[in-house]
Structure formats: C-alpha cells, structure tokens
Amino acid sequence: MNGQTALKCRDVERYLGEEEERVHALRGVSLDLEPGSIHAVVGASGCGKSTLLYVLGLLDAPDAGFVAIEDEPMSHLKDAELARKRNEFIGFIFQFHFLMEDFTAQENVMIPMRRLGQLPEKEMCERAARLLDAVGLGNKLTRPSRHLSGGEQQRVAIARALANDPRVILADEPTGNLDTNNSERAFELLQRLVREGDKALLLATHNPAIAEACDWIHEMMDGRIFASHARAQRGTSFS
Amino acid sequence: MTPTLYIGLRFLLHRKRALLLSLTGVVFGVAIFICTQAQTQGFAQHFVNSTIGSNGALVVKSRFRPRYPSLAVPARTTKATPALRLQFEGITNANEIMRVSRQFPDVVSCSPVLRGTVSARAGFQNATVDLYGVDAALHAHTTDILRQLIAGKYDDFRNNTTTLIIGSKLADYLGVQTGDTMQLLSPSGEYWRFTVAGIARAGVGSIDATRVYAHARVAQTLLQRPFGASMIIYKLRDPGRAPALATQFENLFQHNSESWQDREESTLQLFLTLRASAAITVSLIILLAGFGIFNVLTMSVLTKVKEIAILRSMGYRRIDISAIFLWQGALIAAAGSFLGCLLGSVLTWMIGRIPIRIRGLLYADHFLVSWDWRHYFWATVLAIIAVLIASYVPARRAAELPPVATLRGSSV
Numbered sequence: 001m002n003g004q005t006a007l008k009c010r011d012v013e014r015y016l017g018e019e020e021e022r023v024h025a026l027r028g029v030s031l032d033l034e035p036g037s038i039h040a041v042v043g044a045s046g047c048g049k050s051t052l053l054y055v056l057g058l059l060d061a062p063d064a065g066f067v068a069i070e071d072e073p074m075s076h077l078k079d080a081e082l083a084r085k086r087n088e089f090i091g092f093i094f095q096f097h098f099l100m101e102d103f104t105a106q107e108n109v110m111i112p113m114r115r116l117g118q119l120p121e122k123e124m125c126e127r128a129a130r131l132l133d134a135v136g137l138g139n140k141l142t143r144p145s146r147h148l149s150g151g152e153q154q155r156v157a158i159a160r161a162l163a164n165d166p167r168v169i170l171a172d173e174p175t176g177n178l179d180t181n182n183s184e185r186a187f188e189l190l191q192r193l194v195r196e197g198d199k200a201l202l203l204a205t206h207n208p209a210i211a212e213a214c215d216w217i218h219e220m221m222d223g224r225i226f227a228s229h230a231r232a233q234r235g236t237s238f239s
Numbered sequence: 240m241t242p243t244l245y246i247g248l249r250f251l252l253h254r255k256r257a258l259l260l261s262l263t264g265v266v267f268g269v270a271i272f273i274c275t276q277a278q279t280q281g282f283a284q285h286f287v288n289s290t291i292g293s294n295g296a297l298v299v300k301s302r303f304r305p306r307y308p309s310l311a312v313p314a315r316t317t318k319a320t321p322a323l324r325l326q327f328e329g330i331t332n333a334n335e336i337m338r339v340s341r342q343f344p345d346v347v348s349c350s351p352v353l354r355g356t357v358s359a360r361a362g363f364q365n366a367t368v369d370l371y372g373v374d375a376a377l378h379a380h381t382t383d384i385l386r387q388l389i390a391g392k393y394d395d396f397r398n399n400t401t402t403l404i405i406g407s408k409l410a411d412y413l414g415v416q417t418g419d420t421m422q423l424l425s426p427s428g429e430y431w432r433f434t435v436a437g438i439a440r441a442g443v444g445s446i447d448a449t450r451v452y453a454h455a456r457v458a459q460t461l462l463q464r465p466f467g468a469s470m471i472i473y474k475l476r477d478p479g480r481a482p483a484l485a486t487q488f489e490n491l492f493q494h495n496s497e498s499w500q501d502r503e504e505s506t507l508q509l510f511l512t513l514r515a516s517a518a519i520t521v522s523l524i525i526l527l528a529g530f531g532i533f534n535v536l537t538m539s540v541l542t543k544v545k546e547i548a549i550l551r552s553m554g555y556r557r558i559d560i561s562a563i564f565l566w567q568g569a570l571i572a573a574a575g576s577f578l579g580c581l582l583g584s585v586l587t588w589m590i591g592r593i594p595i596r597i598r599g600l601l602y603a604d605h606f607l608v609s610w611d612w613r614h615y616f617w618a619t620v621l622a623i624i625a626v627l628i629a630s631y632v633p634a635r636r637a638a639e640l641p642p643v644a645t646l647r648g649s650s651v
Contacts, residue, residue: 172646
C-alpha cells in the first residue's frame, strides 16, 4: 500500500467487556486506507470486524495504538473534536441502515450537513436531492424513511454517508440485510461513488462476491488481520 | 434554526400524545398559579387600597423629644440601649409641617386630622366611635372619601359644620340614614347634635364600623383639645416609598411617623402568608408537571437510543445530544408557559366575575382579583425551572449513552 493515506491505524489493541467477560477484540491491527481504494474486511462473526470499524470511525477509542486521519493522530482529541472529525471526514453505513424514522429521505441526508453547518438550508436541500438522485431515489425525497423498502433505506443510508463529502466511508455489513439483487446494486453504487469521489471505502462483509470485488481483502481472525490480499495479487478483476 | 433545535422539535412533534400530556401539566400549573396569585393579591390589594384611601399612606403623629442619656461614660460591659423618647400628644405646628412636607416630590397632598374616641347615640342605639376631625377640602384631596360615599353629598358636609359623615356599618348599626340626626357625647358629658350628611364605605370592616368624620374645629371643641391636629395624613405618589419617607419625616419634624406598611403589618403578613401558602401549593402542581415531563423525556431517550447512536456516528457531540433533549424541555416550557399565561388570564377574568358576598375584614360583592405582570413572570420562571430540571437528567443520560453499545447490538 503506497501513497498518502486517508485513514490509517497502527498496532491497535482493544479490549471489550469487564473481568471474566473481557475479550481481546483487536490485537495489534494496522491498516492503511488510500483515497480511491476499496477495502474489505472478512472473517467469522466476532472476529473484530465491527470493532475495527468503530475504532477507525472514532466512535470507540483504542486501548493501545493509534488512528490517524490524513496523518494526523486522533488519540489526543477530545469528544467534541472527534465528533467534528467524524462529521467532516467519515461517513458510516450500517447493516440495518439506521435511518431516523421521523424524518423523510431528504431530511435524513441533511442531518450530517446540518451539524457541519457550512451550507444554507436551500443548498442543503439541493445537495440532499442530488445525492438521493444519484442513488436512484430522486422521486422519493419527501417520503418518510419508514415507508421505504429495505433496499431503498440502505440507499438513503449511502446517500447520507456521502452528505458531507467525507474522505472515508466505513460500512459495516452494508448489504447484510439485503437480498442478492439489492446487495449487488448497493455495492455497485458504493463502488461508483467511491471511485468518482476519490474516497476510501472500508467495508466489513460476509459476502465473498463483494469482498472479491474490492481492491484489498483483509482477513481477520481473533482480533488480528492475518492476511491482506491486493486485487493484483489475487490475479482477477471484478470491477 | 440550530440542528439540535431542529431535531429536538421533530422528536417532540412526532410523539404527539406525550407532548400533549407534558404540555397539559405545564399549562394548568402555570394557569392555576396565576389564578391563585391574582385572587390572594386581589384581596390584599383591595385591603391596601382601602386602608390607604381612608387613613393615608403615611401618618405624622405626636411630637417627641429624645431623652438624652447621661453625660457619664458607661462601662464597656454596659449594653447600649436605644434612646428613650418623651412623647407630647398632638401637633401644634401642623401648618408648618404640611408646608415643608409638600416640598417633597413624593407627597401629593396632606391633611390634618384631629382624632378622638367618643360615644355616639342615635335613637336608642349607642356606639363608641372613632371621630376624625378633618379639613373637608384637604381631606377630600388626600383620601378617597369622595369615592367612598355611598349616600349623601360631600358638599353638604363641606358646607355645614353641624354635619357628619359616618361609616356604612356604623350607620347600619345605629339605624341612621342621610338627613337623620345623631348625637356625639363630649368629654364634659353633654350631647352634641349632628345631621348625617353622608355615609361612606371604605371597604375595610374596622373603619366602616367605627369611623365618623366631623369638621376639625367642631371636633376640637367637642373633644376639648388644645391642639388642632393629632396627626397629618399623606397621599403619596408611590405608596411603596412610605417607609423611607416616614424615617425622613421623623428625623426632620421630630414627630412620630408611621407608614401604612408598619400600620397594617399584621394584616399584610396574613395576606402574605396566604399568598405564600397558595404559591407553594400550586408550585407542587408545576413540580408534578415537571415530573411528568421527566417521565416523558426519559421514555423518549429510551426509545431514541438508536437515533442517538446514529447521530453520534454522524458527528453530533455529547453536548448536541444533550441539547436535543433540553430543547424539547425548553419548547414544552415555552409553549406551556405561553398557553398557561393565556389560560390563566382568561380564568382570572372569569373568577373576577364570580359573585361572592364578603362583609368582614373586607367589603366585596365579587371575587377580587389583581392583574399583575409579576404573577405571569414568576409562573413562567417556575415552569421553566421545573421543566429544565426535569429535562436535565434525561438529557444527560442521553448524552452519556455509548453509541458503540447500541450499534454493536446489531452486529459484532
């Protein structure tokens, strides 16, 4: 992995739980995400994929090691500064899309923009509409999110993750709750948006087809990345 | 609109039933607070207006002279005692005192009064009365006697020195009406005949049951007093300034001076106690409303755990999450206070029209209410404090929720 990194971590250790239930969830994990690259983390349930995503996404603090955004270490930052970094640099996509039920599709996409506070209301509306149009939901802007299908909700979640034009997108099983058809469409959409926007994408997945389509596959087991394969090394082309 | 206010408003409007429940508590708490304060202060204000209207806001009374202490230096262990006064009944230089005191900007007018207690007789009824010998013109200007007249004409009294104005309850007791004759017993034992020129109702039972107004010179002769005034009563621009002015007058004129606040202290304390009691009782309603809001917001936090985690993942800070729930409380407090003030004013207006016959300490034919902006202000302040305290705990709890725990709930 060469070039400037959008997000990286070094020697990350993370323990979860207390006393007898204490689990060593991450064991010396190091990772570099370059702009325009797509990384998949694969491994059995409980191997630490989600924990790694939360640590990289600054939602959880590592017990040792560090995370850096564009070479700036995040370890010393306080909650408010970490939140600002999340808001500006990172977009999250979750397995269960996690939309705000009381809000329309467009309002959901505008929520991160409101926090960033760089655009006036009208421009936020227009940008949200453009993003939803890009994910094929241009005709469902004002529909309450709970009235959308599972696939549509995940596409709204993708649009929301892109709301503040983040450098990094972290996706935790983004297609895990979708049928095959919708899974492929959602991943293709993500792929296209990441390539076009020169962003870095790290996704945790159980889907081998999706993993194979990524530039890098990182295999995890018991909190360790024990193998990383670049597409060139795998000798196949999936995009 | 800030993002936290926007989200808080949306959360609030989405749970309409809970919002209605919270609002109802605040609205009724505020409205009832305003109503009870309007009533208790209404009666108190009526009493104050009546007593000031009859007896003045400030009274300068008998002359005193300090009893000077010995020139010998007291021992260090001796406790200092306030200087005693030698009292001299009556005011011998009333005109001079009134001339000087009229220079004070707070003084609207003043009137000398010669006061004494005599027996009155009408027909077969006798009563001990409080005789006020007054200068008819000055007294009309200083007190509310003209407004208090419920029978007869003040001019009839002003133009005829053998006439009296008597309190309404006393008139009832003696069974006299305007034009009737009644007699006052002088200290020398002879009855003086007077015609009742008017009947006055001050609205304060103790005044209406004993008060008799006569002309000052007649009263002086009847009471056989060497001085023309036993007190000077004052009408002030701001009755609230009476205690300060009383101290000033006392130092200046060397006459005992008493403000209406000191004069009516015991009755005012009674009203104050009633108001405080009502305020405490009603505050409990507002506190209960706050408790309701606490429950509603706590439930809201529990049902919005997922949304809180999402917001945190999108870059909302702990303080933002807290603000979302505090805004909800603030919006309930603002809307509840506004509606509560509206309802309170409507209820106060309606209560003011409820007929009730009061013939004791006060005279009233309907509920007495006071329109005072401070009732609305304090009701609002109380509601805001109660609601914000109630919102604080759920808001803090929301802010402390670890987002990862919620997100991990769906994937490990």
